[in-house]
Amino acid sequence: MYSEKVMDHFNNPRNVGEIENASGVGTVGNAKCGDIMRIYLDIDDNQVIRDAKFKTFGCGAAVATSSMATELVVGKTVREALQVTNKAVMEALDGLPPVKVHCSLLAEEAIHAALWDYAEKNKIVIEGLEKPVSDISEHEEEEAEDY
């Protein structure tokens, strides 16, 4: 059901991990629907994204879209990174099955959330960036106890 590129990014995900003292961190999605993405960005003084890392809880497509999204934003300025839309991520992966399109939306949203965090920390305004809508903290559930 997945393209070769999706399978490649699922099997060999690029940029898995964390960035300590990241310039911006964004976490989107919720456990209820089964997808959570967290993206870390390291941004230099010229507003260029030097590095990006991700962690994802979700299906094959969720992992692949996070991996591709991080790959697409590295080396771009924050303004350019805004152009990395869900469509761009999907195209770069040679498409996604219709039921998995929401994963690419989540990847776009995760980038935006990380950029928003960066903008807030540095008290700057990134033109065209709106406050991300979905956030994990709104949906956080009680942890199960019987483990």
Next chain:
Amino acid sequence: MEKVIYLDNAATTRMYPEVLEAMLPYFTEDYGNPAAFYSFSNPAQKAVHEARETIAKFIGAKNEEIYFTGGGTESDNWAMKAAAEAYRNKGKHIITSTIEHHAVLHTCQWLEKQGYEVTYVNVDEDGIVKLEELEAAIRPDTILISIMAANNEIGTIQPLREIGEIAHKHGVLFHTDAVQAFAHIPLNVDEMNIDMLSASGHKIHGPKGIGVMYIRKGVKILSFMHGGAQERRRRAGTHNVPGIVGMGKAVEIASERMGQNGREIAGLRDYLIEEVLKKIPYARLNGHKTNRLPNNANFCFRFIEGEGMLILLDQAGICASSGSACTSGSLDPSHVLLAIGLPHEIAHGSLRLSLSEETTREDIDYTVDKLAGIIERLRSMSPLYEDFVKKNS
């Protein structure tokens, strides 16, 4: 892929070679229509009769109480829709459970659209139907109770005898979807007070496309498939003779081997459970510890989602299934796992492994070994695991 380790026997099974052998003559040699008059059809008639007899005997029924259908889903649809139709003058209330297979649940939803009322009785944390709640739900207009014999996901076996007793005490019909339980555990329609029972061929090493419905004599349900006079005018359509023969053969084999096979498979299943819980942290077994189908193991692994697990298991040659949203085709994880009280986040990380008599100890060792690595790898990518580790360090 070199070797396939098939651990999805709750989805379907490999047909026994003896079953295939028994079926073959009825495709090309004794292909006569059992409903025909001439003697050329006698072998086909005889074969259908013998299969019916084998199956009837197996569940303590009479021959004329066994009806052949196109499968388990058809049997469930027939039982519920036809009983609703036949008894609507008495009432329009049906009772079922929250963990039924979709063949029952979606039929109930359809019946609700037709003006019937359905009560969905809850289950406890092991997946056992709450009997007091079931009895309390019975009303003067209740016509049918439909509770599955054993659950397809978590394997929990229901107290059928007690459920049947409650139903009969209140004069209500009792149907059981026994698709997973039939020929895996002993079932007796009289001892268990069952009025209607659905079963399927391909879950018991028989062919696909054949099912059975047991209808107790005296139950008034009518035809659901209209046409010829087959099956005592209750299920029209030319008999699927090879399928019927195959199902009969599979039941014949089960009646000889079920007890011993069940013990052996359950032994291996217990070893699997023990190994998984020992070697994989933050894992839990879903379903009742002992009161479960011999071949079923169902786990949840925290911090990961099921689809990734299935893809990686597939790459290791292991066939399994999951109750995650991605595999259920909706945004919600399995309704069964939610019904036993698991939070969404944990239900997404479920894995069902269902064994057969062909499963070996080596298969289990290989699977647990691969699984442990897969889960570790997915957790290393998981933000939920990252948060958990930070919180507890």
